[in-house]
Amino acid sequence: MSVRLGLAEAAEVLASASDSPRLDAELLMAELLGVSRSEMLLRWLDSPVPSGIAHLVVRRLAHEPVAYILGRQEFYGLDLEVSPAVLIPRADSETLIEAARTAFADRPPARILDLGTGSGALLLAALSFWPDADGLGLDRSDAALAVARGNGARLAPVARFALADWSLPNWADGLETYDLILANPPYVEDDAELAPSVRGQEPDEALFAGPEGLEAYRTLLPQIPALLAPGAVALFEIGATQAATVSALAEAAGLTVRIHKDLGGRERVLELRRAD
Numbered sequence: 001m002s003v004r005l006g007l008a009e010a011a012e013v014l015a016s017a018s019d020s021p022r023l024d025a026e027l028l029m030a031e032l033l034g035v036s037r038s039e040m041l042l043r044w045l046d047s048p049v050p051s052g053i054a055h056l057v058v059r060r061l062a063h064e065p066v067a068y069i070l071g072r073q074e075f076y077g078l079d080l081e082v083s084p085a086v087l088i089p090r091a092d093s094e095t096l097i098e099a100a101r102t103a104f105a106d107r108p109p110a111r112i113l114d115l116g117t118g119s120g121a122l123l124l125a126a127l128s129f130w131p132d133a134d135g136l137g138l139d140r141s142d143a144a145l146a147v148a149r150g151n152g153a154r155l156a157p158v159a160r161f162a163l164a165d166w167s168l169p170n171w172a173d174g175l176e177t178y179d180l181i182l183a184n185p186p187y188v189e190d191d192a193e194l195a196p197s198v199r200g201q202e203p204d205e206a207l208f209a210g211p212e213g214l215e216a217y218r219t220l221l222p223q224i225p226a227l228l229a230p231g232a233v234a235l236f237e238i239g240a241t242q243a244a245t246v247s248a249l250a251e252a253a254g255l256t257v258r259i260h261k262d263l264g265g266r267e268r269v270l271e272l273r274r275a276d
Contacts, residue, residue: 003029003040006049010057017061018197024066028056031070063196076125080151085143087206089121093184095262095269096235097125100180103233103271109133109179113227115220116140117161118206120148122182127156133180134158140165141205166220178227181234185209185216187242213239217246222253225274234272243267251275 001009007025014021030040032050059069067073067088073080075089076097082088100109108130114123117137127135137152137159139145145161152159164171186209188194198207209215217236224234234255238246247257247270255272262268 001049002045003033003047003049004045006053007045010053013057014060017063024060025057027066027070028060029053032056063201065197065201068201073119075119075121076128078121078124078128078151078155080119080121080124080155081147082119083143083147084201085141085203086118086147087184087202089119092262092264092266092268093122093237094125095260096122096182096184096237097129099235099260099269099271100126100182100233101129103235104130104180109232111176111178111229112136112180112182113175113178114138115166115181115183116185116206116216117148118144118184120151120159120161122184123148123159124151124155126180126182127159131156131158135160136175137161138164138166140167141203144203144206166216166223172223172227175227177229177232179229179232181224181227181232183220183234184237185220187213187216187237187239189213212245213242214245214249217249221246221249221255221272224250224272225254228274232273236270236272237268238270240266240268243270246270 010025011022014024018024026037030037032052033040067082073082073089076094112126112133112135114137117123117139120137123135123137137148148161186207188207190208190211243259250257250272254275256275258271259267260269
């Protein structure tokens with residue numbers, strides 16, 4: 001069977017488990033061929049189907065995310081390694097980096113803090129623009145930090161990563177103040193309806209934040225002003241319906257709020273500064 005026919009067959013099978021069956025089939029097939037998806041579509045369609053495609057299709061049918069099957073995910077032009085220990089970086093989160101670039105268009109941030117770093121996506125994307133910055137990523141998961149450190153070693157060896165849990169007392173002892181703080185905290189309601197490729201696949205601690213999805217914000221936002229250097233900016237990702245509620249929490253913590261929308265027009269990022 002040719003790759004062309006194999007792709008059609010795999011896409012048909014995956015239609016029951018995926019919203020993007022053809023794309024999934026192409027990514028899995030290209031992985032087995034050891035070429036990029038574009039190169040496969042240009043030059044390999046008439047080649048024989050590689051062995052192993054059926055196994056990968058079965059994994060995807062069980063709702064395992066393609067990023068976990070491949071072991072990597074692209075984010076803001078970076079090729080990041082991922083595993084079930086970390087949330088898969090989404091395109092929506094690139095809004096934080098766009099907002100950071102706008103906020104620091106006339107000067108680079110000297111110190112960057114990434115709270116809940118996961119794969120290191122946000123910190124490493126920021127350091128790709130400001131390689132001279134001192135970048136620190138914090139996470140409460142040792143397994144996530146192992147992934148982040150691996151990505152950092154390849155993409156930004158200056159990046160540092162450390163274990164910290166902002167829900168614990170004195171977690172910020174020893175931290176400096178920062179010019180840029182990035183955060184994509186858990187913000188999904190505990191009983192939210194999620195795709196099977198998310199619930200049960202991606203780490204619960206990176207997704208869920210109580211019955212309203214607000215526990216992380218309630219805990220973390222009051223602690224942010226003390227971490228901000230003069231003129232600093234904190235950028236927080238939020239759920240698509242949370243702007244008003246999280247803005248109120250930020251303002252109560254002494255922060256001013258500006259909202260940034262993602263490419264889909266959804267309110268996605270809060271830009272926070274000290275009000276004093």
